Amino acid sequence: MKLKNNRNPISVAEAVFRVVERARRTGTETVPLAESYGRILVEPLAATHDVPHFDRSPYDGFAIRSADSAGASRDRRIKFKVIDHIGAGDVSKVTIGDFQAVRIMTGAALPSGADAVVMFEQAIVTEHSFTIRKAFAPQENLSLQGEDMRAGETVVPAGSFIHPGTVALLATFGYGQVQVARRPVVGILSTGTELLDVHSPLEPGKIRNSNGPMIAAQLARMGIPYKMYDTAADQLEECLLTVREALVETDCLITTGGVSVGDYDYLPEIYEQIGADVLFNKVAMRPGSVTTVAVSEGAFLFGLSGNPSACFTGFELFVRPALLKMMGADKTYLPRTTALLAEDYPIANPFTRFIRAVHDRTSVRPAGFNKSNAVSSIARGNSLIVLPGGTRGYAAGDPVDVLLLGVEEGTDEWVL
Ligand SMILES: Nc1nc2c(c(=O)[nH]1)N[C@H]1C(S)=C(S)[C@@H](COP(=O)(O)OP(=O)(O)OC[C@H]3O[C@@H](n4cnc5c(N)ncnc54)[C@H](O)[C@@H]3O)O[C@H]1N2
Numbered sequence: 001m002k003l004k005n006n007r008n009p010i011s012v013a014e015a016v017f018r019v020v021e022r023a024r025r026t027g028t029e030t031v032p033l034a035e036s037y038g039r040i041l042v043e044p045l046a047a048t049h050d051v052p053h054f055d056r057s058p059y060d061g062f063a064i065r066s067a068d069s070a071g072a073s074r075d076r077r078i079k080f081k082v083i084d085h086i087g088a089g090d091v092s093k094v095t096i097g098d099f100q101a102v103r104i105m106t107g108a109a110l111p112s113g114a115d116a117v118v119m120f121e122q123a124i125v126t127e128h129s130f131t132i133r134k135a136f137a138p139q140e141n142l143s144l145q146g147e148d149m150r151a152g153e154t155v156v157p158a159g160s161f162i163h164p165g166t167v168a169l170l171a172t173f174g175y176g177q178v179q180v181a182r183r184p185v186v187g188i189l190s191t192g193t194e195l196l197d198v199h200s201p202l203e204p205g206k207i208r209n210s211n212g213p214m215i216a217a218q219l220a221r222m223g224i225p226y227k228m229y230d231t232a233a234d235q236l237e238e239c240l241l242t243v244r245e246a247l248v249e250t251d252c253l254i255t256t257g258g259v260s261v262g263d264y265d266y267l268p269e270i271y272e273q274i275g276a277d278v279l280f281n282k283v284a285m286r287p288g289s290v291t292t293v294a295v296s297e298g299a300f301l302f303g304l305s306g307n308p309s310a311c312f313t314g315f316e317l318f319v320r321p322a323l324l325k326m327m328g329a330d331k332t333y334l335p336r337t338t339a340l341l342a343e344d345y346p347i348a349n350p351f352t353r354f355i356r357a358v359h360d361r362t363s364v365r366p367a368g369f370n371k372s373n374a375v376s377s378i379a380r381g382n383s384l385i386v387l388p389g390g391t392r393g394y395a396a397g398d399p400v401d402v403l404l405l406g407v408e409e410g411t412d413e414w415v416l
């Protein structure tokens with residue numbers, strides 16, 4: 001009972017700080033390139049060779065010596081003889097001499113002697129020759145060795161999220177295997193005697209478990225697999241047993257429900273019984289004020305609220321950055337922007353308020369019914385409006401902070 005009632009709300013920033021401070025990287029592993037998307041780079045990615053590693057043509061046309069084009073004009077066309085023909089992947093054996101050219105396709109290596117490329121559109125082409133009507137500067141229309149990256153240059157720092165562009169880079173440098181941070185093993189436990197599974201018909205007083213599948217999807221969005229524990233009734237021994245099991249089997253257990261001050265809210269007592277180090281059990285935020293985070297035997301215990309909107313918000317604010325840090329990421333926080341409120345929001349905000357919202361470029365609109373127990377607004381929203389505690393009376397047109405959801409890579413600084 002002690003823990004349950006002894007609750008001092010701390011600020012959201014302080015709560016986020018306490019969580020992230022305790023998160024430790026869970027180790028490294030090697031994965032095939034094809035499975036590297038969504039993982040975090042453990043080592044900086046440095047260029048192992050120049051890119052491109054040879055001078056090449058960026059156009060379909062003719063490789064020439066620019067000096068030969070000097071003085072060309074509309075009235076004084078200069079003629080070149082075509083002495084070879086190459087496509088990308090071929091290397092010409094010829095060396096270009098006076099007024100000679102090689103017909104060259106995009107991506108093909110520049111022949112010896114050439115230092116400029118005439119695009120087809122810049123030439124009048126006949127069978128074995130062509131004429132031009134302008135002078136070409138040295139290196140005109142060339143893709144030069146190392147123009148993209150230089151050998152040895154660090155292109156992507158360690159701790160970066162591997163997105164499709166990173167995969168392209170890894171492939172460029174021949175990494176068939178990539179060293180990445182190991183993903184934490186995460187368990188999900190939904191508690192509540194009222195919970196039915198998704199296949200069950202409704203019964204009086206019961207509801208279907210939406211938080212469990214929602215958290216699973218929030219994890220999936222981060223590329224993190226999960227272990228789903230059987231839904232537990234609000235019963236101390238049953239919940240305690242599963243929590244103890246999860247402490248052995250996972251790096252992190254996310255529970256939902258049973259974390260407030262109700263007669264059947266057993267999470268506070270469970271934390272006490274297992275001797276967990278409770279980082280906080282009250283946050284000055286709404287929804288999610290009862291969110292509790294504890295650490296036991298090196299594993300995180302995220303006690304998210306049973307109320308769906310609170311559960312969702314607690315995951316995005318606290319679970320996500322902790323897991324990302326465990327995965328070795330630097331950019332662990334949701335990206336933030338500001339936008340203009342699309343409608344009045346007169347309600348007072350004694351605590352920092354997170355409103356499920358629809359963000360559309362410059363404006364943001366609350367996504368409908370927005371109480372802590374709402375499900376609909378989680379489904380409609382793509383963002384969270386943040387209204388600081390101690391404020392009230394927001395009006396349409398007021399600029400507000402917005403946290404963006406579902407973005408591949410976040411930001412490295414908590415700014416609210
Ligand atoms: N006297 C007080 N009562 C409450 C307080 C308070 O400070 N004093 N806090 C309220 C706030 S705020 C919240 S949020 C909830 C938190 O409750 P719990 O985290 O203990 O969650 P439960 O009581 O188990 O359930 C709350 C609500 O959510 C529904 N629920 C639970 N699990 C699921 C699930 N997996 N899927 C869908 N819905 C779920 C449950 O049926 C309840 O309706 O406490 C307030 N009370």
Ligand code: MOO
Nearest residue numbers: 287288289310372
């Ligand atoms: O924890 Mo409750 O969600 O603040 O509404």
Ligand SMILES: [Mg+2]
Nearest residue numbers: 258260262265
């Ligand atoms: Mg409760």
